[in-house]
Amino acid sequence: MKHALKPSQYAILIAIMLTASVGDSLLARGMAQMGPMDIHHLGRLLLHAPFNPFVAAGIVLLIGFFAAYTTALSWADLTFVMPATAFGYVVIALLGRFWLHEHLSATRCVGIALIVCAVGFVAGGPSRTEHPKLDRMDAGLGPL
Amino acid sequence: MTISPVLHIWLSISFVAALAVLGEVLIAAGMRQLGDLDDIRAVGGLSSAIIAVLTNARFVTGSLCMAANFFAMLYALSIANLSLAGPGIAALTYIGNAFAAKIYLHEKVDKRRWMATLFVAMGVFLLTR
Numbered sequence: 645m646k647h648a649l650k651p652s653q654y655a656i657l658i659a660i661m662l663t664a665s666v667g668d669s670l671l672a673r674g675m676a677q678m679g680p681m682d683i684h685h686l687g688r689l690l691l692h693a694p695f696n697p698f699v700a701a702g703i704v705l706l707i708g709f710f711a712a713y714t715t716a717l718s719w720a721d722l723t724f725v726m727p728a729t730a731f732g733y734v735v736i737a738l739l740g741r742f743w744l745h746e747h748l749s750a751t752r753c754v755g756i757a758l759i760v761c762a763v764g765f766v767a768g769g770p771s772r773t774e775h776p777k778l779d780r781m782d783a784g785l786g787p788l
Numbered sequence: 789m790t791i792s793p794v795l796h797i798w799l800s801i802s803f804v805a806a807l808a809v810l811g812e813v814l815i816a817a818g819m820r821q822l823g824d825l826d827d828i829r830a831v832g833g834l835s836s837a838i839i840a841v842l843t844n845a846r847f848v849t850g851s852l853c854m855a856a857n858f859f860a861m862l863y864a865l866s867i868a869n870l871s872l873a874g875p876g877i878a879a880l881t882y883i884g885n886a887f888a889a890k891i892y893l894h895e896k897v898d899k900r901r902w903m904a905t906l907f908v909a910m911g912v913f914l915l916t917r
Contacts, residue, residue, distance in 0.1 A: 652826070714815065714819055714825075714841060714847070715825050715826075717815060717816045717819035717820070718819040718820070718822055718823060718824050718825040718826075719824045719825075719826075721816075721889065721893070721895045721896075722812060722813065722816040722885060722889045722893060722895065723885070723886055723889045723890075723895050723897050723901045723904075723905065724901075726882060726885055726886075726904075726905070726908065727904050727908050730882065730908040730911065730912055733911070733912055733915045733916065734915070737915055751914050752914065752915050754911075754914055755910075755911040755912065755913070755914030755915035755916075756911070756915065757911075758907045758908070758910050758911030758914065759907065759908055759911035759912070759915070761907050762903070762904040762905070762907035762908040762911065763904075765900045765901070765903050765904040765907070766900065766901060766904045768900070769898070769900050769901070773894065773895045773896040
């Protein structure tokens with residue numbers, strides 16, 4: 645298993661945590677500004693939503709999230725990257741508490757603590773399982 | 789044959805989670821097949837890295853599964869409360885991903901990663917309720 649991550653790879657993991665959570669928050673704020681819509685007016689939604697600045701910024705951040713997520717999967721295991729994506733929920737809860745002044749219940753605090761522990765478990769371990777044989781077969785080079 | 793509403797809801801939640809697991813595992817398999825994108829970018833530039841990703845069959849199939857997952861989630865939310873569907877789908881997806889990564893991607897999911905998966909599933913369940 646591969647151990648050390650480069651600083652740029654830590655930056656990608658932080659980008660995963662921040663872009664998903666902030667992107668979702670911006671989308672939620674933009675859609676709230678647009679008011680309720682029903683399924684029969686999807687065309688109106690698709691035409692108008694991207695021009696709302698919050699929705700547009702949210703879409704850009706979520707595209708950034710997908711790019712960062714796929715990049716991370718090119719050098720790390722899925723089970724290593726998963727807790728990083730989950731940490732986005734913690735960022736959303738903290739944004740809600742300190743930016744929107746929402747109430748943070750004891751149950752949610754326990755949830756935050758569990759996810760932080762999970763990130764700690766994984767961050768201390770290796771990022772990638774090496775499979776020389778499978779990787780060679782994937783590359784079309786045949787078995788060793 | 790009719791099924792009970794509760795079973796209908798849980799079948800829908802399980803289907804959404806299964807699509808998410810399938811999509812994420814296929815995307816992860818595609819990215820593993822390509823190798824480190826930084827290396828591809830260093831050789832052929834950013835455009836060759838983007839082309840390599842977008843022409844990878846596993847990645848494209850995984851992305852289609854994620855798109856199907858989005859529409860299946862809309863259906864699940866139309867028959868179940870968000871307070872049940874949200875945490876249920878998230879928790880099942882994290883646990884399913886760990887099993888799929890071990891079985892299909894042959895990742896070494898040691899005790900530390902199983903603990904992390906369980907903590908994430910429980911944490912997301914509590915946070916999103």
